[in-house]
Each structure stands twice: as structure tokens, then as C-alpha cells.
Amino acid sequence: MQSEDTDEHCPEDLSADEPAPGEQPPEEPVLFYNETVIDHFTSPRNVGEIDNPDGFALVGDPACGDQMKLWIRVEGGYILDIKFKSFGCPGAIATSSMATMLAMGMHIDDARLLTDDDVVRALGGIPANKEHCSLMGVGALHAAIRDYEQRSSKKL
Numbered sequence: 001m002q003s004e005d006t007d008e009h010c011p012e013d014l015s016a017d018e019p020a021p022g023e024q025p026p027e028e029p030v031l032f033y034n035e036t037v038i039d040h041f042t043s044p045r046n047v048g049e050i051d052n053p054d055g056f057a058l059v060g061d062p063a064c065g066d067q068m069k070l071w072i073r074v075e076g077g078y079i080l081d082i083k084f085k086s087f088g089c090p091g092a093i094a095t096s097s098m099a100t101m102l103a104m105g106m107h108i109d110d111a112r113l114l115t116d117d118d119v120v121r122a123l124g125g126i127p128a129n130k131e132h133c134s135l136m137g138v139g140a141l142h143a144a145i146r147d148y149e150q151r152s153s154k155k156l
């Protein structure tokens with residue numbers, strides 16, 4: 001009896017659940033970052049700041065403490081430049097990078113409609129337990145657009 005308990009916890013027993021050679025692993029749920037997510041985490045696009053921006057936002061996720069800043073330059077209603085800086089996890093950085101890529105060049109009326117699902121889809125998926133991270137980039141984008149609109153209304 002004692003030797004059976006010991007055998008249950010040996011490394012051989014743990015590897016017994018791995019798919020056999022040629023066997024397909026289960027497709028759902030997504031447990032790991034895919035290559036696109038890793039690429040955007042290791043080489044995030046549109047990182048930096050914009051001097052005298054038309055819109056700015058500082059947002060955070062109170063659950064984990066991650067934060068990000070996002071700046072936009074708007075001309076004729078179109079986002080001509082967008083930059084971000086993030087103090088966040090790999091998921092937050094990758095999804096923020098993709099959010100800025102999707103928003104670049106968009107009319108603010110269209111950018112306002114971007115969702116975290118759009119960002120996750122563009123990345124080819126993200127582990128379910130990291131989906132909340134995709135809210136930060138899109139949330140910052142929407143907040144920066146609101147800031148742009150408030151600044152614009154004060155100029156009228």
C-alpha cells in the first residue's frame with residue numbers, strides 16, 4: 001500500500017497524462033501564450049509617449065495593480081498616432097500593443113467600438129485566465145478618446 005502511494009507521485013506517473021506520440025492534445029481551453037502574443041509581449045508596438053497629446057488616459061486594474069498610460073494624436077477625427085507605456089503583465093502588454101495597432105489610423109467613432117474581444121481575436125487567442133488583461137488597453141483607448149472629446153469641447 002505504501003509503495004503504491006509513492007508510485008502515484010513519481011515523475012513517470014505525472015508524464016503518463018501527456019499525449020502519446022502522434023496523438024493530438026486537447027484544443028480547449030487555451031493554456032499558453034501563442035507566438036503572436038509572445039511577439040507582441042517581447043516586441044510591443046507603439047511604445048512611448050506623445051508630447052502635447054490630444055487625448056491621454058491612465059488606467060489600472062485594481063485586482064492586480066497593473067497600470068498603463070496611453071496617448072493619442074487626433075486630426076480630422078482620425079487617430080494619427082498612438083503610444084502607450086505599461087506596468088503590466090505579459091498579457092496586458094501584448095493586448096495593449098495589439099489595441100494600439102488596431103486603433104492606429106482609425107476614426108475615433110470606429111475606435112470607440114473596439115472591444116477586448118477584437119483585440120484577443122486579432123492576437124489569435126489568449127489563455128482564459130488572462131482575458132481580463134485585454135481590458136486595460138481597450139479601456140485606456142476609450143478613456144483617451146473621452147479625454148480628447150472633453151478637451152475638444154472646451155475649445156469650442
Ligand code: FES
Nearest residue numbers: 064066089092133
Ligand atoms: S495580471 Fe494584471 S493586467 Fe494581467
